[in-house]
Amino acid sequence: MKSAERRAQVLAIAAAVFAEKGYHAAKVDDIVQRARIARGTFYLYFEDKHALFGELIDGLLGRLRTAIRRIDVAAPEPVIEQLRANVRRVVALLFEERALTKIMVSDAVGLDPGFDDKLLSFYGQVRSVLEGSLSEGQRLGLVQPCSPQLAATAVIGSVKEIVYQSIFGRLQVGVEEVVDSLFACYGQSLLR
Amino acid sequence: MKSAERRAQVLAIAAAVFAEKGYHAAKVDDIVQRARIARGTFYLYFEDKHALFGELIDGLLGRLRTAIRRIDVAAPEPVIEQLRANVRRVVALLFEERALTKIMVSDAVGLDPGFDDKLLSFYGQVRSVLEGSLSEGQRLGLVQPCSPQLAATAVIGSVKEIVYQSIFGRLQVGVEEVVDSLFACYGQSLLR
Amino acid sequence: MKSAERRAQVLAIAAAVFAEKGYHAAKVDDIVQRARIARGTFYLYFEDKHALFGELIDGLLGRLRTAIRRIDVAAPEPVIEQLRANVRRVVALLFEERALTKIMVSDAVGLDPGFDDKLLSFYGQVRSVLEGSLSEGQRLGLVQPCSPQLAATAVIGSVKEIVYQSIFGRLQVGVEEVVDSLFACYGQSLLR
Amino acid sequence: MKSAERRAQVLAIAAAVFAEKGYHAAKVDDIVQRARIARGTFYLYFEDKHALFGELIDGLLGRLRTAIRRIDVAAPEPVIEQLRANVRRVVALLFEERALTKIMVSDAVGLDPGFDDKLLSFYGQVRSVLEGSLSEGQRLGLVQPCSPQLAATAVIGSVKEIVYQSIFGRLQVGVEEVVDSLFACYGQSLLR
DNA sequence: TATGAATGAGCTTTCATTCAT
DNA sequence: AATGAATGAAAGCTCATTCAT
Numbered sequence: 001m002k003s004a005e006r007r008a009q010v011l012a013i014a015a016a017v018f019a020e021k022g023y024h025a026a027k028v029d030d031i032v033q034r035a036r037i038a039r040g041t042f043y044l045y046f047e048d049k050h051a052l053f054g055e056l057i058d059g060l061l062g063r064l065r066t067a068i069r070r071i072d073v074a075a076p077e078p079v080i081e082q083l084r085a086n087v088r089r090v091v092a093l094l095f096e097e098r099a100l101t102k103i104m105v106s107d108a109v110g111l112d113p114g115f116d117d118k119l120l121s122f123y124g125q126v127r128s129v130l131e132g133s134l135s136e137g138q139r140l141g142l143v144q145p146c147s148p149q150l151a152a153t154a155v156i157g158s159v160k161e162i163v164y165q166s167i168f169g170r171l172q173v174g175v176e177e178v179v180d181s182l183f184a185c186y187g188q189s190l191l192r
Numbered sequence: 193m194k195s196a197e198r199r200a201q202v203l204a205i206a207a208a209v210f211a212e213k214g215y216h217a218a219k220v221d222d223i224v225q226r227a228r229i230a231r232g233t234f235y236l237y238f239e240d241k242h243a244l245f246g247e248l249i250d251g252l253l254g255r256l257r258t259a260i261r262r263i264d265v266a267a268p269e270p271v272i273e274q275l276r277a278n279v280r281r282v283v284a285l286l287f288e289e290r291a292l293t294k295i296m297v298s299d300a301v302g303l304d305p306g307f308d309d310k311l312l313s314f315y316g317q318v319r320s321v322l323e324g325s326l327s328e329g330q331r332l333g334l335v336q337p338c339s340p341q342l343a344a345t346a347v348i349g350s351v352k353e354i355v356y357q358s359i360f361g362r363l364q365v366g367v368e369e370v371v372d373s374l375f376a377c378y379g380q381s382l383l384r
Numbered sequence: 385m386k387s388a389e390r391r392a393q394v395l396a397i398a399a400a401v402f403a404e405k406g407y408h409a410a411k412v413d414d415i416v417q418r419a420r421i422a423r424g425t426f427y428l429y430f431e432d433k434h435a436l437f438g439e440l441i442d443g444l445l446g447r448l449r450t451a452i453r454r455i456d457v458a459a460p461e462p463v464i465e466q467l468r469a470n471v472r473r474v475v476a477l478l479f480e481e482r483a484l485t486k487i488m489v490s491d492a493v494g495l496d497p498g499f500d501d502k503l504l505s506f507y508g509q510v511r512s513v514l515e516g517s518l519s520e521g522q523r524l525g526l527v528q529p530c531s532p533q534l535a536a537t538a539v540i541g542s543v544k545e546i547v548y549q550s551i552f553g554r555l556q557v558g559v560e561e562v563v564d565s566l567f568a569c570y571g572q573s574l575l576r
Numbered sequence: 577m578k579s580a581e582r583r584a585q586v587l588a589i590a591a592a593v594f595a596e597k598g599y600h601a602a603k604v605d606d607i608v609q610r611a612r613i614a615r616g617t618f619y620l621y622f623e624d625k626h627a628l629f630g631e632l633i634d635g636l637l638g639r640l641r642t643a644i645r646r647i648d649v650a651a652p653e654p655v656i657e658q659l660r661a662n663v664r665r666v667v668a669l670l671f672e673e674r675a676l677t678k679i680m681v682s683d684a685v686g687l688d689p690g691f692d693d694k695l696l697s698f699y700g701q702v703r704s705v706l707e708g709s710l711s712e713g714q715r716l717g718l719v720q721p722c723s724p725q726l727a728a729t730a731v732i733g734s735v736k737e738i739v740y741q742s743i744f745g746r747l748q749v750g751v752e753e754v755v756d757s758l759f760a761c762y763g764q765s766l767l768r
Numbered sequence: 769t770a771t772g773a774a775t776g777a778g779c780t781t782t783c784a785t786t787c788a789t
Numbered sequence: 790a791a792t793g794a795a796t797g798a799a800a801g802c803t804c805a806t807t808c809a810t
Contacts, residue, residue: 038771110298150373157353158346181342230796406686422775490686534757538734545733565726614792
């Protein structure tokens with residue numbers, strides 16, 4: 001148990017270091033020094049730097065997957081509320097895990113074909129959920145006729161950019177504000 | 193003049209190599225070998241690898257800035273058409289310059305505080321243009337009441353994600369399709 | 385303790401390599417190959433080639449400073465004997481440390497403003513000691529009237545040249561012979 | 577003739593650059609830029625950087641050799657005055673050619689076995705002249721009994737050090753002062 | 769389980785020299 | 790004679806990883 005804790009601690013420290021310096025600038029030394037472990041110990045816990053990074057990304061993607069629940073049109077809760085809850089959970093998680101979010105959007109992209117696949121596959125899954133909901137919504141006459149694929153992609157992009165700007169840029173917003181704004185934008189039409 | 197051509201050629205080859213392998217995995221050797229120049233010649237044309245990369249990014253950002261024109265509400269052309277033309281030019285440029293686009297979204301982010309600033313500043317400018325148009329639109333009753341800042345960010349994110357997915361992912365779309373879809377999404381309301 | 389020994393060993397080997405090839409011609413590779421360590425190990429022990437060289441020079445200058453003791457006119461031992469002991473210790477040290485002496489006179493000069501300062505400052509200190517003794521000697525009527533500054537410089541030069549010639553050149557002399565000759569030259573005029 | 581002038585000019589500029597930066601830090605580029613010639617032109621005039629440097633050193637050594645004249649005991653001018661004239665000419669030349677002097681004492685030493693031989697052979701010649709004079713002086717009872725070889729070396733070292741200190745260090749002296757001081761130091765003991 | 773000294777492949781960059789014009 | 794773009798060998802240094810203790 002002690003070992004698992006230590007591992008988790010190193011993982012958290014590594015996330016912070018990666019977020020601070022970026023994957024390449026973050027040296028294994030930086031991590032072990034901050035974690036107060038020996039260099040060799042690092043390799044006792046992790047295959048290598050790359051694998052540790054992968055674990056961080058996988059962890060975040062897993063938690064994001066958990067946060068996103070398939071919309072159930074038959075459920076008592078209205079579809080739009082289910083969607084809103086999904087978005088809220090995702091945004092809340094990303095805002096909570098700033099370090100992991102940062103490395104996901106700025107370091108994992110283009111680092112490696114493997115990571116690109118991982119991310120693309122994740123975004124594909126999310127898009128598939130959204131596309132399903134939108135198609136269903138169109139079938140029920142709740143959603144405007146348009147390409148569900150592109151619309152889903154656009155929504156994902158909106159969330160990513162708002163999160164990205166609030167982490168890197170000067171955008172100062174809270175979770176509720178983001179969710180409300182997204183639904184204000186998409187919910188009634190930006191341009192009438 | 194021959195020299196300028198050679199320089200441009202190396203620049204183009206470097207863009208391709210960076211797009212293929214990523215900034216860090218792309219070695220100066222890869223570039224010079226493909227360009228069929230000696231390693232020393234590379235440093236005759238460019239300060240170093242970093243500076244060459246910066247030139248590529250600056251070039252694309254410059255062309256993007258040129259593609260984005262401030263919306264003129266007093267012009268005879270409808271505001272929405274001006275907006276559409278902006279989006280079309282941007283998307284067309286990004287689709288045309290796939291290699292540069294790829295390195296901008298996947299390598300320039302988090303590479304360096306300098307590059308992050310560069311990108312953030314660019315996105316800030318674009319957002320400012322969009323925000324202005326949205327605010328003006330709201331004043332004229334053409335745009336739904338919502339945070340212009342977040343809405344603008346959302347729109348930028350939509351464009352980025354669609355472009356990103358069509359370059360990295362499996363999204364197979366053309367320029368017109370993207371523009372139409374964006375306006376279908378935002379133009380009449382995604383959810384009724 | 386093992387590590388300190390290894391470090392000292394590398395230092396000694398480096399001194400020999402520098403003496404043999406000169407600072408610039410001596411490659412880090414030459415040193416590590418002779419020391420039978422990996423290239424990376426070198427940088428574990430020393431900041432870089434320059435710093436290692438600096439350490440060698442500092443070490444010799446330090447030992448030379450220790451060898452030179454301020455003349456005490458009030459001491460029971462005659463001033464001239466104190467002076468002779470100083471010269472003997474210096475010459476003996478330089479003869480003993482041929483490699484270090486060689487790099488000090490042939491590589492450290494003009495290598496770097498920092499090294500020039502270091503050497504100049506050392507020679508300045510030695511000259512100051514000698515000047516003091518000469519001035520005191522003149523006050524006591526033991527030394528011929530002449531510029532103590534130039535005389536001190538001349539004496540230093542004599543020692544340097546004799547050592548230099550006996551290391552580089554064909555001058556085959558021993559410590560005692562050098563000391564005796566110096567005092568034979570200077571002993572009846574400079575010192576009355 | 578134009579070409580010879582140009583060559584001489586490049587030579588002079590190179591001397592200045594070498595004196596300023598040292599042999600290794602002085603790049604061929606620095607020289608050609610200051611001389612306002614193309615890089616290729618440099619190699620039209622000189623074999624290479626090393627040969628140019630050699631020419632500078634050879635030139636100074638040649639002029640020094642000219643300045644040093646063999647003492648003629650049979651001449652009407654007293655031996656001591658002949659010696660003094662020699663020293664005066666040498667010191668005057670070195671003070672006049674500070675750049676060349678600097679590179680001779682700080683760059684040529686230990687640069688190359690070839691240069692070391694060159695310098696050693698020069699100093700050997702000078703020493704031989706001095707030794708001859710001192711031996712002759714001893715035979716005539718004009719000079720104290722001591723090792724002519726070591727005495728000659730000491731005198732050479734004195735001159736070198738004074739010149740070195742007045743170029744690199746803070747020693748501010750004129751030619752006459754140097755000559756006078758040297759003869760004050762050596763003049764009453766070495767020379768009876 | 770933990771350590772940290774040792775490793776060495778591999779990188780970017782420099783610069784004296786060449787050679788087609 | 791003059792040019793300067795091109796060359797490429799060679800150097801210093803880094804850092805992820807290994808392994809003897």
